[in-house]
Amino acid sequence: IDTPGRFLTGPSPLLGDTTTTAAWELLLGRAGAGGLPPLWISAVFFGCLWLAALTAVIRSPQLALHAVAALVFLTCGVALSRSTAAIDTSRVMPEAAPWLLIAFAFLLALVATWLDEGSQLASQDFGLAQTLIGVVSLLIAVGTAFGVAWWAADGLGQVERGDNPDIPYYLRVNEVEYGASSLVIDQGDDKVAWSLRSGGRPTWAEGEMRTGALASPEAWQTAQRIVAQIAAGRYDEDMTVSLRQMGVRYILVRRASADTVGVLEASTGLGRGIRSDNGASMVWELSEQPTRTQIVGPEGLGVSLRPGDAIAEIGPDSRLVLSQPPDPAVVVTVGGVRLQAIESVDWRATYALGQTTGLVDVTRPLALRGWRLVQLGLAFLMVLFALPSAHARPSNRSPRRADIQESA
Numbered sequence: 001i002d003t004p005g006r007f008l009t010g011p012s013p014l015l016g017d018t019t020t021t022a023a024w025e026l027l028l029g030r031a032g033a034g035g036l037p038p039l040w041i042s043a044v045f046f047g048c049l050w051l052a053a054l055t056a057v058i059r060s061p062q063l064a065l066h067a068v069a070a071l072v073f074l075t076c077g078v079a080l081s082r083s084t085a086a087i088d089t090s091r092v093m094p095e096a097a098p099w100l101l102i103a104f105a106f107l108l109a110l111v112a113t114w115l116d117e118g119s120q121l122a123s124q125d126f127g128l129a130q131t132l133i134g135v136v137s138l139l140i141a142v143g144t145a146f147g148v149a150w151w152a153a154d155g156l157g158q159v160e161r162g163d164n165p166d167i168p169y170y171l172r173v174n175e176v177e178y179g180a181s182s183l184v185i186d187q188g189d190d191k192v193a194w195s196l197r198s199g200g201r202p203t204w205a206e207g208e209m210r211t212g213a214l215a216s217p218e219a220w221q222t223a224q225r226i227v228a229q230i231a232a233g234r235y236d237e238d239m240t241v242s243l244r245q246m247g248v249r250y251i252l253v254r255r256a257s258a259d260t261v262g263v264l265e266a267s268t269g270l271g272r273g274i275r276s277d278n279g280a281s282m283v284w285e286l287s288e289q290p291t292r293t294q295i296v297g298p299e300g301l302g303v304s305l306r307p308g309d310a311i312a313e314i315g316p317d318s319r320l321v322l323s324q325p326p327d328p329a330v331v332v333t334v335g336g337v338r339l340q341a342i343e344s345v346d347w348r349a350t351y352a353l354g355q356t357t358g359l360v361d362v363t364r365p366l367a368l369r370g371w372r373l374v375q376l377g378l379a380f381l382m383v384l385f386a387l388p389s390a391h392a393r394p395s396n397r398s399p400r401r402a403d404i405q406e407s408a
Contacts, residue, residue, distance in 0.1 A: 005085030010095035013087050021096065023078050029104060031077070031097040037150060045143045046104070052136040053107045056114035066110035073103035111136060166254050166281045168274070172200040179291045179307045180249035181212065181323070185227055188255035194227045196246070198292070212292070213246040216325040216347040222246070233259035240269035240286060244302070245348060247292030247323030254281040292323040293360065295353070310359045311335075322349040322362065333361045 006013070021031060027050070028042040036042070057067050077099030084091040115133055163169070171182060181198040196214055213219045222242045229239065230253070243251075251270070253260055264284050265273055273282040294302035298317045305311075311334055320332065320339060326349040332339045335358020339351035 003087055005087055005092075005094075008080060008085050008094035009087060009092055010097065013085075013092040013095075020093075021081055026074070026078055026081065026096060026100060029100055031081070031095075031100050041146075045139065048136065048139050049104065049107055049111070052111045052132070055132060056110050060114050060117060063110055063113055066106050066113070070103045070106035070110070073099050073106065077103065108140070111140075165278045166276055167252065168276050168281075168283060171250055171252065171283055174249070176200040177306065178249060178289070179247075179293060179305070180289075181247045181292060182250040182252055183223070183226070183243065183246075183248045184252045184254070185230060185256075186254040187231060187257055187260065192227060192231045194223070196223060196248070198247075211324075213323045215327075218347040219246055219325075230260055230264070231257075233257075233263045235263050235267045235270075237269060240267075240288070243286060244288055244290040245323065245346065247290055247294075249286055249290055251284045251286075252281055253284075256282055293362065294321050294323075295319070296321045296350075305360055308359070311353070311357045313357065314353055314355070318353045320351040320353050320360070322351075324349055326350075327364070330362065330364050333363075334358050 025031075028039075028046045030036050030039075030042050053067060053070070057064050077096040080094040080099065081096040083094060085094050115137070163172075167184075174180065175182060175198050179198075181196055184195045184197055186193040196212065198212060214223065223246065226239050226242060229235065230251075251264065253264070256264075261273065261282065264270055264282075267284075269287055270284040271287060273284045275282050289304060290302070291304040291306060293305040293307075295305065295311065295314060296302045296319050297315055302321065319342070320334070321344070322330070322332070324330075325347055326341060326344070328341075330349065332351050334353065334356045337356050337358070339353065339356070342350050342352045344350035
């Protein structure tokens with residue numbers, strides 16, 4: 001509802017593929033970058049399906065409407081795969097698979113209808129039509145069974161769980177204990193990848209929306225700029241200030257280049273790098289040891305707070321600053337007193353402290369929107385309509401039935 005473009009995308013659109021699939025691959029049902037069978041299997045199955053659909057239209061022109069519907073949905077899939085949709089201040093590619101699924105469903109319905117209408121061929125001599133029907137029927141049966149087995153082999157496989165050896169254990173613990181974030185950079189491939197993690201683990205569903213500091217477009221662009229500068233072998237004091245504003249305490253670089261290691265080791269705003277146990281990554285800690293919750297004075301200097309910390313004494317005009325953009329749903333209390341949000345000088349949420357002291361608590365109560373109740377009601381109706389209907393069984397004790405039996 002809030003983001004209409006989300007209706008055109010698949011799960012975790014922010015983590016989706018950024019490459020465009022060739023049109024001829026979409027004709028063979030190959031949408032997406034992973035989980036696809038070998039190309040020759042797609043070519044054989046969907047090639048025969050297209051051939052069978054073409055033969056059905058030629059022999060039964062009254063079924064052409066099925067083919068037109070399939071071409072319309074296929075065209076929508078191809079067109080959407082070459083466009084972008086706005087999701088959470090980002091441009092992502094729509095998902096073409098649902099449109100291809102509907103298109104090929106129409107083709108299967110076309111072939112099945114033609115086969116049903118051609119059932120009278122059983123009384124005729126064996127020829128080309130019977131051969132084509134046999135091949136198509138066998139192909140659909142084998143293809144369906146192969147597809148079910150293909151997905152079941154991966155879907156029913158054991159899920160591998162465990163810690164990432166590239167992320168040191170102490171870093172995961174400190175993210176929780178100090179309420180800090182880590183900037184993770186991977187320089188191993190041609191394209192540098194990065195992520196901002198917190199809470200001792202990757203955030204579930206972070207491909208649906210940006211959370212924390214990255215929910216701010218300004219912070220997102222700043223993080224991209226910092227990653228690009230580190231990859232180019234540059235680091236300055238302004239980057240330290242930006243990282244402190246985002247609540248970043250650690251910089252972890254996987255497969256770091258020699259230039260990156262050299263510039264980070266020489267930086268005055270960072271401590272010495274520590275290599276992980278497997279040697280695949282290095283971690284640098286900011287000297288100021290920032291967290292995502294800070295007390296900022298008029299001069300701009302901040303004091304970092306850990307989860308569960310209490311404010312005992314503060315200076316005049318002090319403010320509580322969170323490393324995330326302003327959100328009306330977030331409730332911040334100090335000593336049980338709710339703080340009021342004020343205008344910030346940057347992208348971070350800021351609250352006036354006054355002389356309030358006590359335990360700091362930051363929560364985001366779940367807001368129950370009206371349209372969620374509508375969704376719940378629709379789901380209940382779907383379950384209700386799916387239930388089997390109850391038929392009244394006739395009873396011999398019915399007065400009318402008893403009169404009929406006596407007359408008989």
